[in-house]
Amino acid sequence: MATAGHGKMLGNADTVILGLLLDEPRHAYDIVRTYHARSMDKWVDVGDATIYQAMPRLERGGLIEPVAGKGEGKKKVYKLTSLGKKRLRQELLARLASEEVYDLDMNVAIGFIEHLKREEAVAALSERRRRVLEVVRDMGKLPYASEDGSRSLPHDMIALQRFRLAEAELQWLDQVMKWLA
Numbered sequence: 001m002a003t004a005g006h007g008k009m010l011g012n013a014d015t016v017i018l019g020l021l022l023d024e025p026r027h028a029y030d031i032v033r034t035y036h037a038r039s040m041d042k043w044v045d046v047g048d049a050t051i052y053q054a055m056p057r058l059e060r061g062g063l064i065e066p067v068a069g070k071g072e073g074k075k076k077v078y079k080l081t082s083l084g085k086k087r088l089r090q091e092l093l094a095r096l097a098s099e100e101v102y103d104l105d106m107n108v109a110i111g112f113i114e115h116l117k118r119e120e121a122v123a124a125l126s127e128r129r130r131r132v133l134e135v136v137r138d139m140g141k142l143p144y145a146s147e148d149g150s151r152s153l154p155h156d157m158i159a160l161q162r163f164r165l166a167e168a169e170l171q172w173l174d175q176v177m178k179w180l181a
Contacts, residue, residue: 010091013050014058016040018080018088025067025079028052042138043158063087102165110176118180125180129173132166139163 010018020031032048035041055078058064063084067077080088106128113121139159 009094010087011054012044013046013054014063015088015091015095016044016046017051017054017058018063018084018091021064021078021080021084022088025077027075027077028055029075038152039155043155043162058084113180122177122180125173125177129170129177132169132173135166136163136170139166 016035017031020026020034026034028051032051035046035051040046055064055076059066059078062081064078065081067079109124116124139162
């Protein structure tokens with residue numbers, strides 16, 4: 001997917017990195033730590049190694065740059081460039097207006113489900129149901145709070161959305177499994 005007039009959209013890791021650098025300059029380890037401390041791993045799948053791999057690419061692209069005189073040992077401290085701020089803003093606006101609607105990899109399997117043995121399909125969907133139920137339980141522990149105890153409206157909004165989508169998926173899974181039985 002491309003942003004209008006701005007080329008290809010950034011990946012999730014790139015967007016997370018740029019977003020976390022809005023707060024303050026950070027080194028890669030601090031970005032990883034902050035990503036987990038803010039419970040972002042509950043709503044966006046970005047591997048720790050992916051963050052480390054993305055940093056040089058973002059620097060080459062002129063979106064981030066090392067902060068002179070900062071950092072210890074091999075840890076470079078990075079900040080957003082003006083181009084990085086502009087690109088992040090474009091990315092966030094494009095994602096908010098995205099045409100993608102609940103695109104799940106599972107939909108491809110559902111499209112061909114009639115070619116599976118019913119018992120296998122029900123077993124796989126039961127496993128999916130178990131995992132979705134875990135999401136419902138986790139997301140039901142609102143509100144999120146940061147390490148200092150403060151609330152985050154964006155995190156609460158994301159958690160509520162995931163909670164509602166997971167609840168709806170549970171109902172849908174129950175209907176599909178009933179249809180297969």
